Amino acid sequence: MTRIFAVALGILTAIGGFLDIGDMVTNAVVGSRFGLSLAWVVVVGVGGICVFAHMAGKVAAVSGRATFEVIRERLGPRLAVANLGASFAINLLTLTAEVGGVALALQLASSVHYLAWVPLAALAVWFVIWRVRFQLMENVTGLVGLLLIGFAVAFFLLGPDWNELGRQVMQVLPSSESPFTYWFYAVALFGAALTPYEVFFFSSGAVEEGWTTKDLAESRANVLVGFPLGGILSIAIAGCAAIVLLPAGIEVTTLSQVVLPVQEAGGRLLLAVAILGIVAATFGAALETTLSAGYTLAQFFGWTWGKFRAPAAAARFHVTMAICLIIGLGVLATGADPIMVTEISVVFSAAALPLTYLPILIVANDPDYMGSHVNGRWLNAIGQVYLAVILVVSVAAIPLLVITGVGQ
Amino acid sequence: MNMPQLPMPPARPEGRLLDVRLSLLDRQVLDVGDEPVGVVDDVEFDDAGDGVLAPGTPPPQLRNLVHGPILLERIFGGRRPRAHFDRIPWSAVAELGSAVRLAVEASAVPVGWLEGWLATNVIRRIPGGRHVPR
Numbered sequence: 249m250t251r252i253f254a255v256a257l258g259i260l261t262a263i264g265g266f267l268d269i270g271d272m273v274t275n276a277v278v279g280s281r282f283g284l285s286l287a288w289v290v291v292v293g294v295g296g297i298c299v300f301a302h303m304a305g306k307v308a309a310v311s312g313r314a315t316f317e318v319i320r321e322r323l324g325p326r327l328a329v330a331n332l333g334a335s336f337a338i339n340l341l342t343l344t345a346e347v348g349g350v351a352l353a354l355q356l357a358s359s360v361h362y363l364a365w366v367p368l369a370a371l372a373v374w375f376v377i378w379r380v381r382f383q384l385m386e387n388v389t390g391l392v393g394l395l396l397i398g399f400a401v402a403f404f405l406l407g408p409d410w411n412e413l414g415r416q417v418m419q420v421l422p423s424s425e426s427p428f429t430y431w432f433y434a435v436a437l438f439g440a441a442l443t444p445y446e447v448f449f450f451s452s453g454a455v456e457e458g459w460t461t462k463d464l465a466e467s468r469a470n471v472l473v474g475f476p477l478g479g480i481l482s483i484a485i486a487g488c489a490a491i492v493l494l495p496a497g498i499e500v501t502t503l504s505q506v507v508l509p510v511q512e513a514g515g516r517l518l519l520a521v522a523i524l525g526i527v528a529a530t531f532g533a534a535l536e537t538t539l540s541a542g543y544t545l546a547q548f549f550g551w552t553w554g555k556f557r558a559p560a561a562a563a564r565f566h567v568t569m570a571i572c573l574i575i576g577l578g579v580l581a582t583g584a585d586p587i588m589v590t591e592i593s594v595v596f597s598a599a600a601l602p603l604t605y606l607p608i609l610i611v612a613n614d615p616d617y618m619g620s621h622v623n624g625r626w627l628n629a630i631g632q633v634y635l636a637v638i639l640v641v642s643v644a645a646i647p648l649l650v651i652t653g654v655g656q
Numbered sequence: 657m658n659m660p661q662l663p664m665p666p667a668r669p670e671g672r673l674l675d676v677r678l679s680l681l682d683r684q685v686l687d688v689g690d691e692p693v694g695v696v697d698d699v700e701f702d703d704a705g706d707g708v709l710a711p712g713t714p715p716p717q718l719r720n721l722v723h724g725p726i727l728l729e730r731i732f733g734g735r736r737p738r739a740h741f742d743r744i745p746w747s748a749v750a751e752l753g754s755a756v757r758l759a760v761e762a763s764a765v766p767v768g769w770l771e772g773w774l775a776t777n778v779i780r781r782i783p784g785g786r787h788v789p790r
Contacts, residue, residue, distance in 0.1 A: 311753075311754035311755075312754065312755070313684065313754050313755065317684050320682050320695065321682045321683055321684075324681075324682060325682060325697070325727060325730045325731050326730075326731050328682075329731055377789075378782075378784055378785075378789065379784050379789050379790070380789055380790075381789050381790050382789070384790075547684075548695075549694070549695065549727075550684055550685060550692055550693065550694035550695035550723070551692065551694075551771065552691060552692050552771070553692070555789050556788065557788065558785070558786055558787055558788045559779045559782075559784070559785045559786075560775045560779045560780050560785050560786050561775075563771050563772075563774035563775035563778065563779045564770060564771050564774060566779055566785075567774050567778060567779070616679070616753070616754060617754045
């Protein structure tokens with residue numbers, strides 16, 4: 249059992265971070281409009297998050313320094329405060345979307361309006377952060393989140409037409425949509441895969457769990473199991489939408505449409521499983537984004553932080569998180585559509601990526617931090633290729649958002 | 657052409673050569689028990705007067721790490737009165753690495769009031785605020 253739980257941080261980061269509400273919605277939207285012709289972006293994105301989460305985890309395990317400490321130290325206060333502003337704002341947007349996502353999933357399960365669930369969801373997130381031990385939190389949300397495998401089961405139950413899906417996978421730029429829209433969704437998927445809070449959470453989680461150089465193998469296993477699993481489930485969600493919603497001409501705008509193919513394939517039982525998975529995954533993501541809000545601010549200013557401390561020993565950290573949850577509640581209370589918030593947050597997050605990933609790559613090469621564990625030649629080569637991709641994506645993100653009018 | 661004679665650079669002092677900007681500024685500060693104290697937001701040297709040293713005077717020495725609100729001046733510029741600095745004396749520094757480790761407890765150096773105020777007036781009053789999550 250301990251071996252299973254050993255990869256729990258990776259699975260929670262993947263289920264709650266990779267497969268958050270942003271990923272689920274974006275993948276379903278993409279599947280319903282482009283079939284599987286953007287599946288390659290998910291594969292590229294999984295590769296990217298594996299490379300950089302691995303480096304961030306390694307830096308944290310060897311030096312004890314979490315990612316935002318590294319960002320501050322390498323970029324200096326001015327650039328780091330710019331990154332902090334951008335990351336924190338995006339994170340707040342994502343947090344809002346995740347809390348809304350939990351509420352939307354509970355609405356699907358209960359038929360009670362989601363706005364009634366929003367305060368309960370936020371209170372539950374706060375309580376878990378306040379009282380529940382880190383390991384317990386990640387094991388429970390990670391394991392329940394695995395129920396998202398329901399989407400993969402549905403994919404096979406739907407009896408896919410493999411020739412058609414194969415044709416879609418090979419077809420870059422379908423003629424039915426404008427190239428700008430296609431690339432807009434490519435950027436959104438990439439941004440959803442590499443959302444910075446994933447590395448903030450993963451590296452800070454490594455510190456919370458007290459990882460040392462002895463845990464490097466575990467860190468690697470976490471990354472190599474967790475994120476590809478998240479990627480496979482992402483493609484399963486897109487595939488389900490491609491099989492059921494694309495031919496029917498249904499464009500995804502609500503969470504109930506995301507799970508429509510699951511119901512068609514496996515009836516109410518499979519639907520219940522998938523919804524439970526969505527609740528756990530969005531809840532996990534809400535925990536991660538809330539904690540990341542505290543982690544980034546605390547690490548930038550050098551405050552005490554972490555769930556391994558009593559809240560009274562990390563007062564500013566806990567007050568920050570509570571305020572962020574209250575702001576998220578306020579935004580949702582205005583009736584803002586959580587799905588829309590999600591789609592915007594992944595694109596902005598794509599624009600802000602380089603300021604987070606460049607310092608990680610630099611410090612992973614610094615013997616002052618890493619001693620003999622500096623990056624090898626291959627890891628550096630891959631990291632640099634991804635950094636180039638990240639730069640292109642970040643420059644293209646906002647113009648594409650404007651040109652396409654958020655992918656319309 | 658008559659080149660002015662440049663003075664020879666002083667002999668390199670014994671010990672470890674440190675680039676303050678690269679290896680000291682913006683690093684985390686941990687106390688003797690590895691508890692975070694803050695970040696090296698600035699450093700304070702001996703007062704060099706008007707900035708020009710008379711020949712023969714010893715070079716200014718690093719006296720204190722400064723942390724806290726001085727970060728604002730590093731980002732936006734400006735200058736606050738020296739009396740308002742939160743100083744950690746250089747003599748309290750035990751080790752330089754990926755973080756600056758002190759030889760003293762966090763309670764022995766000046767820290768901002770906000771953490772203590774929030775802990776006393778907010779966090780400790782909420783049930784469970786004094787216990788490590790289980």
